[in-house]
Amino acid sequence: MQHFWSVPRITRRAWKVWHRNIVVFFRTWKVNFFPPLIEAFLYLFAIGLGIGSYVREIEGIPYVNFIAPAILAISVMNSAFFECTYGSYVRMYYQKSFDAMIATPLSIEDVIAGELLWGATRSLLYVIIMLPVLAAFGVISLPLSLLAIPLAFLGGLMFAGIAMCFTAVTPSIDTLNYPSFLLITPMALFSGTFFPVTLMPVLFQYIALALLPLTHLVAIMRMLTLPALTGMLVLHLIWILIVTAIFCIIAINLMRKRLIV
Amino acid sequence: MGATIPDIIEAIHLEKTFGSIKAVDGISFAVKKGEVFGFLGPNGAGKTSTMKIIACVSPRTSGTLRVFGMDPDISPAEIKQRLGVVPQETNLDPDFTCYGNLFTYSRYFDIPPDAAQKKAEELLEFVQLSEKRDVTVEKLSGGMKRRLILARALVNNPDLLILDEPTIGLDPQARHLIWERLKLLQAQGNTIVLTTHYLDEAERLCDRLVIMDNGKILVEGSPADLVKKYVGNEIVEVEKTPDVLSCLEKNRIPFEITGDTVQIATESSRDVARVLFDHCSPHKVLTRPATLEDVFLKLAGRKLRE
Incomplete structure (x- = not known):
């Protein structure tokens, strides 16, 4: 057990792995930039304006404004999670990129750290793409909502760490479907995204707060975009910081265990 | 000062175990500059495991190992900075072109972009892939991929080149091109460690070699010395018939049966052939020089390996 918790030695070489990924991302930018744009429009129209025309307001807030931060938070979660599950798995298993990289001065810790940083960066980029759309619809407040950008990186790092833990233990690419359907999809629905957590039975509220990382990300996001800052922000932030640190450390150690034999 | 050149690799009682299996079982060797x-x-002799330990990607279980005088457990990044590795598996980056692969890889070694660019072009020329410069690696043939991997292993001007089955699965033309390039690197004074189960490859390229089986080193020496010591100069092959067998036994000529032929290792094929023709009425007789393959089969046995 001891080695799962030991803090890995990471060097600044990790950024070289990040650099490689971002170069590939921007080379195929047309493919990569459209999903977040489309996603923002789809959510806004289908749920925001569609369902919103019936719901109108939640807790005194126009429904579309209520879900706007959730759209951002879900995108943060999805982009980092899928990048560091399927994306990282393909690079690790099918492309053998990690093997090629650790034959250079890069260590496996550097490589995985670079992948995590890249997952977080992808979340950040998606939020940067979505923000103007949401701003154009007038459903987020400016300039406070710009803080969603650094928050996206932190939230992205958290989901990247969680994702990489699954990638480190998954026997095949198919079994990565389990966390996607059993964790990510329910989280996107029950984390105070499209309706307040307080509508759920008390027990579920506790579960959502204690165990669902997205709950905390949505909560902070909403404080920024409405805006409605409260002292709770600090608690949510601390929760995210701790969980991010734990999962990133475990992810790197699990990956080391998987790849260094 | 003394004229002793420090060894590039020095391994003493190197061991690697996976669970209860000893992949590398206490081998010692030294590679000179x-x-x-x-x-x-x-297959399964422990060659690749040994390469991975030297390349600092797999930690040894026990024993002493120094590469450039450094311990892979303590200074992996410093050692790897000076290594060029051609792995057995093709692991080029499919998201990049030939040039992109070399350039991206240079970055991992902290090579400045200008120098990396120049070196990449040079190396594409060296492995005769300049025409494929902007082609993605998926579109390359197997031989081209191996050549590109060789080029990739050279981006950092390595002091030691580690090649794990460099010509595996290649057609004769592609193999010869790789050999030619390796010969050139050798002539430039590069230190090269390679594994192979192509014996002609070993005979052609290696100054010195070890034959491994079950994680142990069976013999060590230059290809020519090993052939001379363990087999002799020549081999006479004759079709296996009861007459031939009894005749050889009668004349006290030691032989070995492989399938439907009888092999006789000898210093003088002429004498053996004479005895065969005069006394044994052989069907088919073939004489050939002894090769490393004969040493290998003699030492490692003929049993098929999984």
């Missing part, structure tokens, strides 16, 4: 050193052996 400028030498081409080969590891031969059947």
Whole structure:
């Protein structure tokens, strides 16, 4: 057990792995930039304006404004999670990129750290793409909502760490479907995204707060975009910081265990 | 000062275990500067495990190992900075072109972009892939991929080149091109460690080699010395018939049966052939020089390896 918790030695070489990924991302930018744009429009129209025309307001807030931060938070979660599950798995298993990289001065810790940083960066980029759309619809407040950008990186790092833990233990690419359907999809629905957590039975509220990382990300996001800052922000932030640190450390150690034999 | 050149690799009682399996079982060897050193052996002999330990990607279980005088457990990044590795598996980056692969890889070694660019072009020329410069690696043939991997292993001007089955699965033309390039690197004074189970490859390239089996080193020496010591100069092959067998036994000529032929290792094929023709009425007789393959089969046995 001891080695799962030991803090890995990471060097600044990790950024070289990040650099490689971002170069590939921007080379195929047309493919990569459209999903977040489309996603923002789809959510806004289908749920925001569609369902919103019936719901109108939640807790005194126009429904579309209520879900706007959730759209951002879900995108943060999805982009980092899928990048560091399927994306990282393909690079690790099918492309053998990690093997090629650790034959250079890069260590496996550097490589995985670079992948995590890249997952977080992808979340950040998606939020940067979505923000103007949401701003154009007038459903987020400016300039406070710009803080969603650094928050996206932190939230992205958290989901990247969680994702990489699954990638480190998954026997095949198919079994990565389990966390996607059993964790990510329910989280996107029950984390105070499209309706307040307080509508759920008390027990579920506790579960959502204690165990669902997205709950905390949505909560902070909403404080920024409405805006409605409260002292709770600090608690949510601390929760995210701790969980991010734990999962990133475990992810790197699990990956080391998987790849260094 | 003394004229002793420090060894590039020095291994003493190197061991690697996976669970209860000893992949590398207490081997000792030293590789000198400028030498081409080969590891031969059947599948599962422990060659690749040994390469991975030297390349600092797999930690040894026990024993002493120094590469450039440094311990892979303590200074992996410093050692790897000076290594060029051609792995057995093709692991080029499919998201990049030939040039992109070399350039991206240079970055991992902290090579400045200008120098990396120049070197990449040079190396594409060296492995005759300049025409494929902007082609993605998926569109390359197997031989081209291996050549590109060789080029990739050279981006950092390595002091030691580690090649794990460099010509595996290639057609004769592609193999010869790789050999030619390796010969050139050798002539430039590069130190090369390679594994292979192509014995002609080992014979052609290696100054010195070891034959491994079951994680142990069976013999060590130059290809020519090993052939001379363990087999002799020549081999006479004759079709296996009861007459031939009894005749050889009668004339006290030691032989070995392989399938439907009888092999006789000898210093003088002429004498053996004479005895055969005069006394044994053989069907088919063939004489040929002894090769490393004969040494290998003699030492590692003929049993098929999984």
